[in-house]
Amino acid sequence: MFNSLSDRLSATFKNLRGKGRLTEADVDGTVREIRRALLDADVAVSVAREFAAKVKERALGAEVSEALNPAQQVVKIVNEELQSILGGQTRRLNYAKVGPTIIMLAGLQGAGKTTLAGKLAKSLASEGHTPLLVAADLQRPNAVTQLKVVGERAGVPVYAPHPGVQSDFDELTGDPVVVARNGVSEARQKQHDVVIVDTAGRLGVDAELMKQARDIRDAIRPNEILFVIDAMIGQDAVNTALAFDEGVDFTGVVLSKLDGDARGGAALSVASVTGKPIMFASTGENVNDFEVFHPDRMAGRILD
Numbered sequence: 001m002f003n004s005l006s007d008r009l010s011a012t013f014k015n016l017r018g019k020g021r022l023t024e025a026d027v028d029g030t031v032r033e034i035r036r037a038l039l040d041a042d043v044a045v046s047v048a049r050e051f052a053a054k055v056k057e058r059a060l061g062a063e064v065s066e067a068l069n070p071a072q073q074v075v076k077i078v079n080e081e082l083q084s085i086l087g088g089q090t091r092r093l094n095y096a097k098v099g100p101t102i103i104m105l106a107g108l109q110g111a112g113k114t115t116l117a118g119k120l121a122k123s124l125a126s127e128g129h130t131p132l133l134v135a136a137d138l139q140r141p142n143a144v145t146q147l148k149v150v151g152e153r154a155g156v157p158v159y160a161p162h163p164g165v166q167s168d169f170d171e172l173t174g175d176p177v178v179v180a181r182n183g184v185s186e187a188r189q190k191q192h193d194v195v196i197v198d199t200a201g202r203l204g205v206d207a208e209l210m211k212q213a214r215d216i217r218d219a220i221r222p223n224e225i226l227f228v229i230d231a232m233i234g235q236d237a238v239n240t241a242l243a244f245d246e247g248v249d250f251t252g253v254v255l256s257k258l259d260g261d262a263r264g265g266a267a268l269s270v271a272s273v274t275g276k277p278i279m280f281a282s283t284g285e286n287v288n289d290f291e292v293f294h295p296d297r298m299a300g301r302i303l304d
């Protein structure tokens, strides 16, 4: 990911090398190239424009450092702006002070929620936490089974709708709000310190899906609502992210499928338009393909 953006930016910066001072025309030309490179990387138009404007303002401003030549100065500004757009500092999970930390996952169908649930659970377990996975995606016939498989691979127990629990025994007609609530109760009873609730996604954003997600949220009051988004969806990322942000007011973003050949624009756009930090990255189908997202490292990688 970001390879072509990275190449384009370094070519742009190369043109500045050896210049003693940057004229306004130099800055204009550079900023135009940066904007084009962002657009070609699928960054949303409004985000690319705003980014370019900020870089221009700072590059023309009075931030002159003795230690850096003009080209290095521009690289530094772009680095800082990239980092800022990607969420600034690495954002850690917000743990509950009392009782289990409740993490709810939201996103479109196929975004990678269920896969992510297993990865996150495994990662937390390896840090000494005792997570419970809750299968509250009752929309997709296979989702509950899939989460059970994922849980097995992660070595983490799964609370799934099962016979004997009223209104929750039939996974296709059961009520996901009830399942989510029961799952959290189970976590409390069995003293799990983290509970990860997988919820249903649809192929597109729709009002019913959003209401269901909101109802689950209101029933379990999560400490974190992670919005999982497929990095490959490119320009659609902005509208999807805004709809989920408005719908459930998520607290953090997880980028999935970063191992693919996504051009990376989704990452920058989503973080920028929602102002929510990217917290984790999913980088493959395997349960271990998971990373904490570090904005500074990602910015560094883009500008490498």
Ligand code: GDP
Pocket (backbone or CB within 6 Å): 107, 108, 109, 110, 111, 112, 113, 114, 115, 116, 201, 256, 257, 258, 259, 260, 282, 283, 284, 285, 289
């Ligand atoms: P959900 O509908 O949001 O729960 O999405 P799933 O977790 O079922 O993922 C949808 C598909 O994407 C599955 O085939 C996953 O194996 C695949 N997938 C999920 N995360 C990743 C990832 O990070 N990289 C790759 N290459 N595939 C992924």
